[in-house]
């Protein structure tokens with residue numbers, strides 16, 4: 305097999321494997337986890353009827369969504385109404401393409417597209433996700449979705465700023481946008497959330513810890529806002545806006561919005577894991593060049609980290625109340641934006657005055 | 661006149677907001693953990709576990725006709741309950757008791773006695789109004805059916821739910 309054919313073949317295999325075997329089941333089980341964890345937090349039992357401990361519930365839900373009537377209201381703009389759910393789902397999954405989800409397996413690098421603009425691609429595609437919501441809100445031609453769409457636009461734009469600014473210190477430090485490089489840097493120098501690990505006596509590591517923590521906090525919070533999760537779920541705030549941008553949607557189209565939100569959560573967690581938590585690396589576990597079993601373990605570690613972050617997403621959702629809209633805006637523009645900006649200068653100063 | 665409510669002055673740590681978030685997260689995590697290890701138990705898994713034994717004495721379940729100790733249906737088809745029933749769930753068709761019967765004095769008995777359980781609101785008016793203590797609200801609450809017809813309790817069904825009622829006034833026996 306010549307290298308091009310081999311490349312195309314393995315890439316297709318990775319796409320199918322990662323999207324259909326890992327991400328989509330993970331999305332549906334994230335919904336299950338959400339219901340189960342929320343139930344346990346609220347002293348309830350959660351789904352426990354379909355299968356052992358309710359484990360087949362997502363399948364039953366999927367059946368329900370497929371069997372429901374796919375209703376298109378008469379007053380909507382048909383084309384955009386149909387387009388919006390796809391736009392909500394596709395960018396969320398596309399982002400996964402550049403994230404290294406494992407080291408190597410049989411010598412094949414476990415990343416779908418190892419492009420050198422890495423993180424820029426992530427931001428470019430992830431910000432397309434807002435179109436799904438905005439177009440859904442506009443096309444529905446009804447006031448609640450419209451308000452939800454408007455809120456979503458302003459919220460996403462505000463928080464995208466802090467999202468982008470928060471990661472700049474990392475790339476100042478690493479000097480490369482390629483996400484595989486980010487992971488390799490963390491393997492050699494310690495995870496970016498604990499930059500002092502490994503080389504304990506180097507003052508640079510300790511000095512960098514603070515800007516990295518700030519970056520991490522701002523980035524994580526901005527990801528919450530970007531994925532419309534509580535406490536920032538104003539676009540769909542059900543107490544104020546009925547269902548927000550998906551009020552007029554039903555059946556599979558609603559399911560796409562719903563799953564898009566969870567897919568965005570998963571990709572958001574994947575980015576956080578890659579940038580701050582060492583990607584697929586776990587101390588003491590060698591990479592895939594030492595045998596395929598380690599390659600598999602690396603992949604498993606990566607998704608285990610994502611699962612932990614997903615739990616945090618859910619945990620936060622069922623702890624914090626929703627922000628008021630002006631508070632949300634003030635927090636984004638007056639607080640996180642400034643912090644991220646100052647943080648960049650700080651990190652730059654540290655990197656200038658101390659040698660690596 | 662406007663009333664000014666004094667707002668509490670927030671301390672520095674309260675304004676920072678983060679300690680409150682951490683405290684909240686700790687609380688929810690504790691609940692999660694306790695539920696996970698089944699240390700708290702608040703919900704009852706309904707069809708498997710039931711609350712029946714703890715229903716209070718005055719619980720108002722499904723209305724039912726009762727028989728007296730000698731097995732005679734107590735209802736005299738006076739139709740007071742049919743008249744009082746707010747949603748008109750009861751439908752009675754009276755019949756006459758033949759003259760040679762031991763209880764001919766009673767004159768009437770219900771030939772048909774239907775309670776539409778889709779309409780019944782479990783108000784207990786029928787029990788209250790009945791001069792014969794013939795209809796009682798029992799503790800059955802899970803009344804289900806697949807068709808509307810199934811939800812109409814006829815006389816047999818009502819007697820089955822009701823059973824025999826002891827310790828009520830048996831005026832027709834005494835007067836004989």
Ligand code: SF4
Nearest residue numbers: 745780781783784786
């Ligand atoms: S309980 Fe109330 S609603 Fe039901 S049959 Fe008796 S009077 Fe009618």
Ligand code: SF4
Nearest residue numbers: 735736738739741790
């Ligand atoms: S009020 Fe009592 S006696 Fe009269 S018809 Fe109803 S159940 Fe029978």
